[in-house]
Structures are given as structure tokens and as C-alpha cells.
Amino acid sequence: PPVIRLEDYRPTDYLIDTVDLDFNLDPNVTKVTALLSLRPNPLGRPNAPLVLDGDELLLNDLRLDGTPLDANAYTASPQGLTLHAPPQRPFELRIETSVNPTANTKLMGLFRSNGIYCTQCEAEGFRRITYFLDRPDVLSVYTTRIEAAVEEAPLLLGNGNRADAGLMPGTGRHFVVWHDPHPKPAYLFAIVGGRLDTVSEVYTTQSGRRVDIAIHVEQGKRERATYALDALARSMRWDERVFGREYDLDVFNVVAVSDFNMGAMENKGLNIFNDKYVLASQDTATDSDYANIEAVIAHEYFHNWTGNRITCRDWFQLCLKEGLTVFRDHEFSADERSRPVKRIADVRTLRAAQFVEDAGPLAHPVRPNRYREINNFYTATVYEKGAEVVRMLKTMLGDDVFRKGMDLYFERFDGTAATIEDFLSCFAEASGRSLDHFSEWYAQAGTPILTASGFYDEVSRTYRLDLRQSTPPTPGQPEKKPLVMPIAMGLVGEGGRDLPLVTDNDVALHDGVLIFDEAATSVTFHNVTEKPVPSLLRGFSAPVRYDIDLSDDELLVLFSADSDPFNQWQAVQTVLIRQLIKGTEAVKTGRSLPPSDRLVRALAEFTAATAEQDAAFAAQVLTLPTESDIAREIGRDVDPDAILSARRAMKRQLSEALLPTLERLHIKLASSDAFSPDASSAGRRALRNAGLDLIAAADPERGEQLAAERYAAADNMTDRMAALATLALIPGAGREDALADFAARFAHDPLIMDKWLALQAMIPEPQTLDRVKGLMQHPIFTLTNPNRARALIGSFAMGNPTQFNRIDGAGFDLLADVVLKLDPLNPQVAARLLTAFRTWRMLEPGRRLKAEAALKRVAAAGNLSPDVTDIAARSLG
Ligand code: HT7
Ligand code: ZN
Secondary structure, rough: OOOOOHHHHOOOOOEEEEEEEEEEEOOOEEEEEEEEEEOOOOOOOOOOOOOEOOOOEEEEEEOOEEEOOHHHEEEEEEEEEEEEOOOOOOEEEEEEEOOOOOOOOOOOEEEEEEEEEEEEOOOOOHHOOOOOOOOOOOEEEEEEEEEEOOOOOOEEEEEOOOEEEEOOOOOOOEEEEEEEEEEEOHHHOOEEEEEEEEEEEEEEOOOOOOEEEEEEOOOOOOHHHHHHHHHHHHHHHHHHHOOOOOOOOEEEEEEEEEEOOOOOEEOOEEEEEEHOOOOOOOOOOHHHHHHHHHHHHHHHHOOOOOOOOOEOOOOHHHHHHHHHHHHHHHHHHHHHHOOHHHHHHHHHHHHHHHHHHHOOOOOOOOOOEEEEEEHOOHHHHHHHHHHHHHHHEEEHHOOOHHHHHHHHHHHOOOOOOHHHHHHHHHHHHOOOOOOOOOOHHHOOOOEEEEEEEEEEOOOEEEEEEEEEEEOOOOOEEEOOOEEEEEEEEEEEHHOOOEOOOOOOOOOEEEEEEEOOOOEEEEEEEEOOOHHHHHHHEOOOOOOEEEEOOOOOHHHHHHHHHHHHHHHHHHHHHHHHHHHHHHHHHHHHOOOOOOOOHHHHHHHHHHHHHHHOOOOOHHHOOOOOOHHHHHHHHHOOOOOOHHHHHHHHHHHHEEEEEEEHHHHHHHHHHHHOOOOOOOHHHHHHHHHHHHHHHHHHHHHHHHHHHHHHHHHHHHHOOHHHHHHHHHHHHHOOOOHHHHHHHHHHHOOOOOHHHHHHHHHHHHOOOOHHHHHHHOOOOOOOOOOOOHHHHHHHHHHHHHHOHHHOOOOHHHHHHHHHHHHHHHOOOHHHHHHHHHHHHHHHEEOOOOHHHHHHHHHHHHHHHOOHHHHHHHHHHHHHO
16 A cells, blocks of 8 residues: 655645535445535645545445436546546535445444444545545535334434434335535444434533433343443533533434444544443443443544544644543543553553554554555554643643643644644643643654662761653664653652652742753752662653662652652562562572562551551552563563463462451452442452462462352442453363353353453463464454454463464464454454554564564565555565
């Protein structure tokens, strides 16, 4: 595929003011009639041909202002339609196309999921419905008429408000007309048709507008939609309160389907969801499922302003809507749940997904400046790092100025397709500060490394902090500049007290936030009455890797006393990671290193004294860094087997030392209260289950017994899955029996069986490869359903470091085979699975060679999609 470059952006030559669509829904031949009112764009080239995008389309009929077009006036193919000399005045084009929704396995455009008609148009799916200027800067007002058999699709939904409906006597068919008054790009277009169950309520906005909000799910699943409906109402209220944003239509519909390429889609007034992010009940969803549902419901709703009312000028600006909306959903969850625990969870995800991406062959800036396949840029960098950049803006400017900037952005760019420059200009204006240097965060790829060292001078009572930053090279960007980093900090004295921060006048330090924007600097703090321990990057105030010359003892002071809970957690994680890295080195020479006494003592004290007070936080503290966390910190010549052994040994030794405390905690946390998915109940479950995991590490027999009891007695999916996960790590009949029991209980529900598939795919044992191959033959598994493919193959490739990276290369081969098989069916999902190879260069040489061979085999295969071609080429590049 050709490279598309940011610098080549130019406006379209024509505009499309209104779009009238008529869908005649049929499983195999759906006819789509599009009436487009076009006019030359004053900003475009005069007399240019009109080049409309298409993808696998069949053109039935074409008329200009009501008259069939002469055959030599246009060129049509499944991939596009060109009018050679369109009128240089307003004109109407009527296009009739046919599509086959049942044959659409790519799940882009119009497709059917379990018999339900639905659409997915972002990024470039609308061109699979009709010929169009399918790019985000073409904004049109849509009216959509949908006609279908009443029996097959009693419910017909579209964007906007319902304008008309009726039966078509004698045909068994009916129709509904939807009108969306808000101009929008084609990627936000959607329709749904099917037999669905509904939960709904009336939501009254702060200004008194009554909105019918509804969630529609597959038949028989209505009770599992109530949590999502509640999360939607809470999101709407939060956006009014925190950002002053109100909903703007009479209805808001959410539809959940079981075949979906990503999590959900923010189509105007008609969000379509992967049912994984809607369906929840005590028996079927874990606490993290509940949290994810709340977050994704909020995310898609928040897009109504950040994405829909203000959209992107081009796909390079994707982070304008995604980074900002992720930031908004993170803030929402932080307000609804525990802010520190949410921050820890988000930083874990950032490091696991984005830092890894940024350190490998697929690294790219938050705003990429070139792409071959836009579907491959819905990445952790655009989403998660994009959110971090917005968070840094808020940290630097303060809450009030940030809100002022957001208000200005909504006011000035409402109804437009905007850019990152537009966004930043609002904050520059609101703050009176230049953000030119800050804007480099959008352009420069790679994770900066912040190095800090401190010197205390007792005599002058000064503390000098030396800071340096550098960013390793990334593909296409060998040279890096220093970035602007807000470093939220404190100097921690005796008993955890924050010492006053007194600096020279020229130091940019406000409200405990130091702005560091050079390659190196030194900051001197005065009147420092005792030797402090610096606590830097509080709340993870910048998305950087951080290296400070603090001893383990100093870090453990922060763990027990820092006023910032994030840095408490970070401090103990840093000590754990350091010891795990040393442990991994020791394993390679046949030794084993126990955790230090100081670490054991600190964790024992914490567990005994404070764990219960904030169970969710304690669960985070007691969850060891993952194998992938350790691999990422090691960075090169990674041997996943050595990491697994070191981590197992450390976990066992730590747990042995903590065992009596863990047992006590376990008993105290046993609750007979009625189930509630709220954050504090979930926190208690999380801590109890983290405890179970550790007890099993110290004493497998006892762990197995406890887990089997917990599994059998569980009255909710969190406890059942946690117990099953503990059992899954203990080979033998107990595990196999429990897995069989789970399969028997939930065989009827593929979404729940995904948990069973994923758990087995992540067992760190050599037999897992054959287990995964066997599960691919299981009746529940099908490659054409993205959730199934991700649960089994994705979990194996991304969640089982020792087995995917097997020394014999069989793990790589399995993934390569699956990608090649899936690519013709669903290239988007195939390409996403292939990104599991992004860490291959970090491996030790033997494994590296095998991974490279598998990747090369994929790259050399014929007839690959642009999606897979692009990932394979960049991974090898
Ligand atoms: N804006 C959406 C991104 C998206 C997508 C969703 C479903 C299927 C294919 C898709 N391609 C891109 C989801 C979001 O970030 O809110
Ligand atoms: Zn989004």
C-alpha cells in the first residue's frame, strides 16, 4: 500500500452537504441508495474530477441530478467511482450499490453478527456501503431510511432522532427513518437492524432535555445490560458536572453485538459495542469486567463531544479524539472509584502496552506523520500515551486553566474537524504560555528516560537535585530532543512529612510541580533541615522511564511513608523489580536469590497493619511485577524461562515469609455480605484473591485446597475465576476437574467461555502449545469471531511469555499460521494478533532467530492484506 503523509494534507475538491440513504436490508443482497448533495469546495481545486472511495462495492445505478450518467462521464470499480468532469455548481448524485452483509467477515461496513445487521465505519468502512468522500473532514447531515422484514428485524436504529416509521402493507416489511441534525463525517454513520432485547430509562439533562437512553442486547440477555445502563447515566451526569457538556439528541442508543473488531464505536447517537463491554452479572462478569464496562461506556459517550461534535481533520489527528477521550474516561473512573488505584492500574497498562510499543519496531509518535494502513494506528501510543499528554497539560497548567482551555476548545471548534494545533492553541490562549516546545510530545516517538540524583549538604542545608533526560532512537527518528516534563515532587522527611520546597526564583516550580525541559539541569532546594528522600513523578506526572539513585532502604521509606499513594506503590515495585532482575541473573548461573530481609519486613508490616484499610490498594501492592514487566526492564537478551523461574522463586519466598499474615487476612476478608460490584467490595475480593495466589505459591497443597473450596462456593465470577486461575497453575487432576466443571457450567455462553480459553492459553507450561492447538478444535472456538481469536490466540501470544517465546520456535510458528489463516477473513484482527512479535528483538539470540524466521514467513506469503503486510514489514524493518 502507498504511504500517506501528514504534510500532503489538502482539503477535498468537493463538499457533501446532505446525505439521504435508503437501506433495503436483506441477508445477501442489501440495496443501498445514496442521494448526495455536492458542491465544489471553495478551498479545493476548481474543475477537479470527483474521486469517491469504494471498497468491494457493486454499482447498480448512477444518476446526476436525476439523469443516468453517460458511460464515458465516469469510471467505476469496486474500489472507487470517479466523475471526470463534475458540474462546478451544486449538484445531486444518486448512487445505488449492493452489498452482502452475510459474507462480510471483515466486520467493516455492513455485516451481520448472530443475525443482527450492524455497521462499523471507522476508519474507512463507509466506503464498503456506498461510494463516498470517506475522510473525516467531510461533514454532512444524514437522513437514513431503513427497510427490513418485520420478522427478521423488528428493531431498526440509525443516527440522530427517529423521524418516521411505518409498515409496508402486504410485504411483511417495515421502515424507519432517522434524521441526525448534527453534521458528521461518514465514519460516525451507523445502522442496526434485528431482534433485540432492551433496557431503557429517561435521562434528564442539566438543562431539562429528556433523553431516552437504551441498551439493546441479544435476546435473553436483558438482565445483563442494567449495569451498563447505569454506567451510561453516570457518565452523562459526570460530563455535565466536570466538563459542562450536555447531550444533544432526544435518544441515545447502545447496541451490543458478539462479533466486533474492537471494543466499541461512538457512532452519533447509536453506539455499537462488543458485547464483552456491555454484558455483566454477578455470575458472569468479574470485577475487572465491571470496571471495563464502566470505562468503555463512558469513553464512547464522552466521544459525543470529543470526537463527534469536534472531530479530526484527518486520521493523523486520531489522538485528538482518542487521547483526549481516554484521559476523560480515566478521570471518570478515578472519580467513581479510587483515584490512586485507578492511576496504578492505568500506569500498569501504559507500561505493559505502550512502553513496549515505544521500545520496539512499531514505535511511532502520538501523532504519526505517515501511515500505510490507518487501522494499524489504533495503538496504545495514540490512546494511552495520547491521554498522558493531555494529563501533563493539566498538571502543568492547573485545574482551572485546563478547564478554561477545554471550554475554549468546545466553543471555538464545535462543528469542525480540528487538529492538534487547534487543540493546543486553546490552552496556550487560556494560560498565556507558549506550548510550542510541549507540542514535541505529539511528534517525537520513544519513551524518555529521566535520570535523577540528589546531594544533601548538611552544612548549607541545601539539597541539589540533578536531572537528565534522553530518549533512545526509534524507527525513522535517530535524533531526539529534550521534552517538557512536569515533575510533581516532594522532599520527604522524617515520618513522611513533606519538607517545604524553597528554590531560587528562576526555577519553574509551582504547587510542587517542577517543569523540566532541558537535556540536563540542577535544582537547589534551600532550608532543607534534614536529609530528605526525593519523591519524584508523583501520580506518574510524566510518561517516562525513571531511574533514581535511591537505595532500596530509601525506596522502602517512600513505600511506608510517602504522602503520594502512587509513589508508595511505585517505590515497592521498584525494589521488587530490582531484586527480580538480580534473581533472573542468578537463575542463569544456577543460583537463587532470596528477597531482602528489609523488603520482606516492609511488606509484612504493610500487610498486617494497613492492608485492610484500603484493600484495593493493598491488592496492587501485593501483586508482583509480571514476567513482561521484568523483561521490559531487562530490555535485551531476554530469557523468559529464567524470568519465570526467578519470579516463581521470589513469589514463593516472599509468600512463605508472609504466610501467617496472609492467612489471618484471608479469614478477616471472608465476607458473607450480598454481592455488590462497587469499588470497595471489589477491592476486598481483589485483596483476598491476591492473598490466595500468594498462599498457593508458599504452600501449593494448601493453596489447591483453598482454591478448590473457593471455586465450588463462589457466588460471583471474580472469586470463581480467581480460584480457577490459582488451580490452573497447579498441574494435576484438581485443575483439570475444575476446568471441566467450568466448561460444563458455561458451555452455552461463548463470552464466558472466553475466560476459560484465555486462562488455559496462559498456563506457563510446555504442554500449553498442544493445549491451545486442541482448543482451536473445540466446538466453542471459531477464528471468525474476534473475541474467540483474541481470548485463545491473543492470550497465548501476549500473555504467556515463556510459551509464545519457546526456544524451539513452535510458539512463533503457531501465531504465524493463525495470522495467515485469519488474514483473508479478517485482516484487522489478524494484523493486531501479529503485533505480538513487537518484542522479538529484545529476546536472546536463539529465540530471536526463530521469531525472525516466523515473521519472514508471514511477510513472504502471497496475497496478504495491507494490514498484515504493514505490520510484518515494520516489525522486520
Ligand atoms: N473510535 C473507535 C475506534 C475504532 C473501531 C471500533 C470498532 C471496530 C473498528 C474500529 N476501528 C476503529 C473506538 C474508540 O476508540 O472509541
Ligand atoms: Zn475512542
